[in-house]
Structures are given as structure tokens and as C-alpha cells.
Amino acid sequence: MEKMNKAFEKVKIMVGMEVEDEQQTAALEESNSFSFMDEFNQNCTLSTKQRLYGFAICFVAGFTFTLMSMLVFFNPIKFGIAFTLGNLLSLGSTAFLIGPKRQLTMMLDPVRIYATAIFLASMIIALFCAIYVHNKLLTLLAIILEFGALVWYSLSYIPFARSMVSKIMAACFDTDF
DSSP states (O other): OHHHHHHHHHHHHHHTOOOOOHHHHHHHHHHTTOOHHHHHHHHOOOOHHHHHHHHHHHHHHHHHHHHHHHHTTTSHHHHHHHHHHHHHHHHHHHHHHHOHHHHHHHHTSTTTHHHHHHHHHHHHHHHHIIIIIOOHHHHHHHHHHHHHHHHHHHHTTSTTHHHHHHHHHHHHTOOOO
16 A cells, blocks of 8 residues: 555656655645535635625526515516525525525525425425426415515514514404404
8 A cells, every 4th residue: 555655756756746755745634524515615616706796696697586586476486486586596696695504504594404304394395395296276376485485584683583583473463452
């Protein structure tokens, strides 16, 4: 094995690559213990300009799909597909700004884990009802659930917004006179 390592180092020198010493090898072995997302983040390094372009393109595409979905509002199947695709693109656009690892970390934060799960599940249900079931009523119900989950998920990023909305809704629907 030692001969193979030395031969590999000679090939690296011929190609023009730097030869690693024992300290670098130890550091490399420690870095191999990174999780998948750490490795993914390291390979996805973008400049600030590239991040802003990626965010703008995804956000505008998502916003366009969401607006276009309003044109086919009376066809719930097409509406469900366009609206959900717009939400996915808009959600993905923020990963360009803060990075995919931080995006997932924030989505899985204990404060918003349930909102994230309901939001993602409602998108899957809406697409399933629109593409496979072809039932307009189920698709419309799934879209309403998706919109509510989107609002609740978005409110989780604003301090005290969900508690304020909860209190307002409780006051509005209080039946005690």
C-alpha cells in the first residue's frame, strides 16, 4: 500500500499537483467526516453577484408561475401545478441567498418544523391531486391548504407574527357575545 501511495504522489508531481504531507492527509481524513450538506455547501460556492442572479431568476420565475396560475384559476388542475411550481421556485430562491445548508437548518428549526412539514406536504398533495387524481375539488382543497401553510410558514420568520395572527383569529372567531 505504501508503494501505491508513493507512486500516486509521483504521478501528482508529474501532473503539477501539490503533494500532501502527513498533516494535510490527517486534516483530509478529518474533513471526510463532514456531513453530506457540508460537502454540498463547500462545492456550491458562488460569488455574491452569482447568488443575487440566482435568487432573482428563481424568484422572478416563481412569481411569474404564481401570477400565471391566476390566469387558469378556474381550471384547478393547471392552477395547482402552476401555483405549486411557483412556490417551489420561490422557496428555492432563498437558498441562493443564504445557502442550501442554512436554508435547510432554518426550515428544520424547532420553531418552524411543523410549518415546514405541512407546507411541503401540502405541495406534494396538491401536485398529486392535480397530476394523478385529476379531481378538481381535491386539488382546490389542497391548494387552499398549501396557501394557508405558505402563510403560516412565512409568518414563522417574522418575530411574534404567528402569535399575533393567532390572537387576531381567536378574537375574530370568538363566539361568546
